[in-house]
Amino acid sequence: MKELEYPFDGSSIMRRKVAVKRELLSDGTPRIKKKIAVLGGSTTNHIVSLLELFLLNFGIEPEFYQSEYNKFYEEAVFGSPELDSFAPDLIYIHTTSRNLTMLPESPAEDEQQVSQRLEEQFGIFRQVWESLSQHFSCPVIQNNFELPLLRRTGSYDGWGVTGHSAFIQRLNVMLSDHARKNASFYIHDINYLSAVCGLEKWHDAEAWYLYKYAMSTSVIPDLAYSLACVIKSIYGRNRKVIALDLDNTLWGGVIGDDGQEGIEIGPETASGQSFSEFQRYIKGYKDYGVLLTVCSKNEEENAVLGLEHPSSVLRPSDFVSIKANWEQKDKNISETAEELSLGTDSFVFIDDNPAECAIVEGQLPMVRTVSFKDVHEAMYKLSRSGCFEVTSVSADDLHRSEMYAANAKRTAQQKNFSSYGDYLLSLEMKAEICGFLPVYISRITQLTNKSNQFNLTTRRYTENEIRQAGQSDDHICLCGRLEDKFGDNGIVSVVIGKCRNTELDIELWLMSCRVLKRDMELAMLDELVRLARSKGITRINGFYYKTPKNRMVSELYGSFGFKRDELKENGDSIWHLNINDYSNKNKVIKIKEQGEQL
Template identity: 45%
Template sequence: MNYPLDAAHIIKKRQKIKKELIGELANPLTKRIAIMGGSTTNELVSLIEIFLLHANIQPIFYQSEYAQYFEESIFDNPKLKEFKPDVIYIYTTSVNIKGFPRISDTSPMIEEKLRFETESYCRIWDSLEKEYQCPIIQNNFDYPINRPLGNLDCCLEIGKTNFLLNLNLFFAKASRERRNLFISDINYLSSFVGLREWFDKNLWYSYKYAISYTGLVHLAKNISIILKSIFGKSKKCLVLDLDNTCWGGVIGDDGIDNIQIGNETAVGQAHQALQKYIIELKERGVVLAVCSKNDDNMARTGFSHPDSVLKISDFASFKANWKPKHENLVDICNEIKILPDALVFIDDNPMERDLVSQHLEEVGVPDIGHDIANFVEFIDREGYFEPVQLSHDDMKRSEYYQGNSQRNNYQAEFSDYNEYLVSLQMESEIATFSPLYAERIAQLTNKTNQFNLTTKRFTLDEIKRMMSLNSEYICLYGKLRDKFGDNGLISVVIGRIEKQNELHLDLWLMSCRVIKRGMEFAMLDALMKLVANRNIDTVYGYYIESPNNTMVKNLYRDFGFTCIEKNDSASKWIFEGDYKNKNKIIKVHL
């Protein structure tokens, strides 16, 4: 199920694979996925299912009738309404183009055909967004395997390739403007697989499969990567071995002058290419760490090599010692405050990879082999760090986690934890939801798992809707900064008002990078001030257990709430009466 994909094996054994994966599920995330097909979708659905099961996601599918993607999206659809999709995937390809340009078409005629296609898809997106308010995944277009105009097909207005290129550019622009529209780039995917392998004429003529079996496996993998990202299951941190990974050779034996990095050798170029790719990941928000069996001082010298793209300052955590690597990975998690399931570990040594996989099953450990030239491809094709959006907070994430490492070192100077917190000089901005932060708020609700009382997920449209219903909700965000830097928007509270005097807390979450700094009490003080201003006299809190949120099991008890209902996996709490502020450390700007 991991790269490199054995498409023939997956197709042949998919029922057996499915059975095995179902038996391995542990507290899976259940999601309802509607597939609006422009061609036959049965095989695709079965393949998407096993890739999601492999990610511990239990999918429930709705399939449109054959090629009825437009009609079922535009017109009243009671079955789809009853299904209540979490995500809708529009599975169309170039075979669904209604009218390609003809040789005799004039420019206005071609523009009209292009307008017809774009307006048709806009109608689909508008209708689905309005009715279902959920993420929409849309294929762009693969190129046709035949080109009547040859190489001119991509240049002339009448060319099919040129026509599809313009449609793909329109789709890309639409996805930037519509925050719930996500593009599945089959234009790239078909190129990666190869057009001759991507499209099978016999499958199309006989069964109306718009993509070959091989292509369907790669597409299913790609869709599962996008879905995992939408559901908040992308990885956050790339952990690197050093010797024969970041550079060629062994720094302890060869010394800085003799490791291979740079343009002098083919191996050195490949290691430098890997470092360049890793820097690009860091620049868009992936956190970097080192886990190496090495002398610490010697290991650090490798990054002072003049041809090293990576520098010591790029890493949020640096573990070079002789401990087992799985233990160092746990230490990295504790230091930068993330869970092991957020890690991807890269190591050229198969024994080390195997040991980490055995001790920390949730860590992503690609079987990268020994050839450094292929390392980037293994990381890239697996889609570990797939983003569905890129926010300002995303691009600063590495900086945030590096700040946590600095705070940990600084904390060691204090014997009294409270004194340490005071010395951080923390300041917070707490306010009701703002359109400026709507995307970040929606992102947090879908990615935060540890400090999350109910793990309810909300789309951007749902966040905007709550913002417009001010009389029915109290919704707060919190930002935090200290002497080491700005942590960004890191906390969200959503309360639903009932009977005018009751507030039900549907969501309370906080980013793991600010845990144990008292921000939850600052948020509670701000919430209770608004509660008093609105003459609300009863506040209900809810805890719903998940695999990762047991750390907040007793949060409402710590807030001074009283438990009124409880079972093995959930509890309900109540607060009534006068409230006294609990935050004594953070300076709050309301």
């Protein structure tokens, strides 16, 4: 819903929240359901009602539990039957500087005394996190702390031993250190959010004294949206691609009219510097695994010429697709999505022309568009949009662009073979299929939350749940990494099976769409059968749960030789395979032996 995309009118959303919720729930969008516990150090009702709207718009249907006012510590540490019964999928701790109880009280306190206060304050929150982790093993999101509006000592408050601002900043660093060292613990950065909204706007004494809201009600939509971005990132709902216009977007001027020497980019002019800064900003997204594409009304030769400008930060090799032609931009985006095996809901389209953005929105409503008057506005909108909110970074993220570029080379090579089998053999594929090694846990978790098309059950897992399954004697857990002569695809497939006497129930089977039709699924099945036999299992049960996106695998088990036991009216199905007489099916992928390098 456009109304809920940044930049939004927070006051309008607050007024219309009941109608907006009704519209969202009736729009037919498939959503994953999550139970979210909100443990508040202040009043949270408005926050929850707005958070619900933004999550629904991100494809997540939440059910909420709210603690009693300022009972976050008691419910976390001493337990709550109601919270236990709720069994949350995610916990959000909404505390602010109003909940800090150990702030320095006297300028006579020395460094040692203040450090002791700091450790005690951090210890209170650490006790909360550790108790919740032990009880629920689910993601926990914790606010860091905003700076005070009032300072008795001016700038000294920010660096003096007993300054409250200095204390809060040191505490925020401790929270960040804890987050980096503990999986499934995330920081919601209200320190930044309060600064970008403005501390004078953020703090509202009347809202606190009358209603116990720790911030002005006018900024609650900003807080709820920011929090929703963190949650949707945890559950793999981020965008994946930035599609970029060229003229007056990546450089000033029109390359077809002005030529390479006439476009503005580089240090010579103020305008040129701004476009260089924009290109550096965009390239930073690529470094985090976001795919970059070109979608421009231009001659391809001119487009490449512009990207080869001596001052251009972005080069042709930074893009996984360059579509510079005179077709409609929505058509080019659709074709790019198909080539990358991604949905249009993975795309953010950036163009200086609002008319082009409007056309794309009209034809492809799932594409997020960013129009702008200057590139600084584009950077700010992209930053605040949360489209690419990061909650973890895997090794595969850092090389995703290269992986997709290698895929383009594979597609080109396929045209040289009349036999698809010969084409697969020509790729010289090698696979590592193993259990859930610690080095792969982050990527496996990402895949379970992001993969929708080749995903038979679409069950989602937290990092802790993946780790626990991998260590369980009652489970067979496999991940597969595929490499060929064009490059390493990284971890591309995950299977989790639950042992039940002599049967194995497949709880999860997924594969990255970038390796479709490469027989990796056959290699995974061979290894699954081998391990199942070693545990005395004679029958494997497969489950297909239909979603709007996974129709492509509705008959996957049938293609493996499974027998269908049940087909439900909603399209779900149950299958089984007796493995006593099973013969390996993979013929084209070499499987790495123990200790062998890929």
